[in-house]
Amino acid sequence: MAECALCVATPHVILWQDDFCRVVLLNDADYPAYCRVELIEHIKEMTDLAPSKRARVMKTVFAVETALREMFNPDKINLASLGNKTPHVHWHVIPRFENDKHFPNSHWGDAVRDGNVIALDEATIKKLAEKVSTLINCALDSTAA
Ligand SMILES: [Zn+2]
Numbered sequence: 531m532a533e534c535a536l537c538v539a540t541p542h543v544i545l546w547q548d549d550f551c552r553v554v555l556l557n558d559a560d561y562p563a564y565c566r567v568e569l570i571e572h573i574k575e576m577t578d579l580a581p582s583k584r585a586r587v588m589k590t591v592f593a594v595e596t597a598l599r600e601m602f603n604p605d606k607i608n609l610a611s612l613g614n615k616t617p618h619v620h621w622h623v624i625p626r627f628e629n630d631k632h633f634p635n636s637h638w639g640d641a642v643r644d645g646n647v648i649a650l651d652e653a654t655i656k657k658l659a660e661k662v663s664t665l666i667n668c669a670l671d672s673t674a675a
Pocket residue numbers: 534535536537571572573617618
């Protein structure tokens with residue numbers, strides 16, 4: 531069996547991580563703010579995790595969603611967890627815009643226009659990482675209390 535793409539060191543920019551999961555910026559050509567929340571451990575399904583850990587994953591996903599909404603004001607957020615090719619728990623968090631390449635289709639669906647992509651500059655990526663970190667740490671701290 532081929533090596534799991536999420537069990538090896540990520541080639542992507544890490545916005546935040548702890549010993550349980552990490553948030554990466556995929557640097558997708560059509561979706562520059564496309565993030566992914568990846569579990570560190572190779573676990574196949576959300577229901578393989580204890581309920582408290584499932585909640586921890588979702589708190590992280592929602593913190594990323596909130597950061598993306600605050601920074602980019604998208605028309606819609608798409609959340610997706612498939613894992614058919616990579617059966618290792620991960621969530622796609624994708625800010626969508628009515629003028630993006632595939633809207634209103636899934637970003638994996640048929641393209642309907644060229645899209646209007648503006649790559650994120652270093653300062654924006656740094657600000658996104660700070661916002662993601664702040665929101666995740668806040669969400670997880672409230673769990674521990
Ligand atoms: Zn894996």
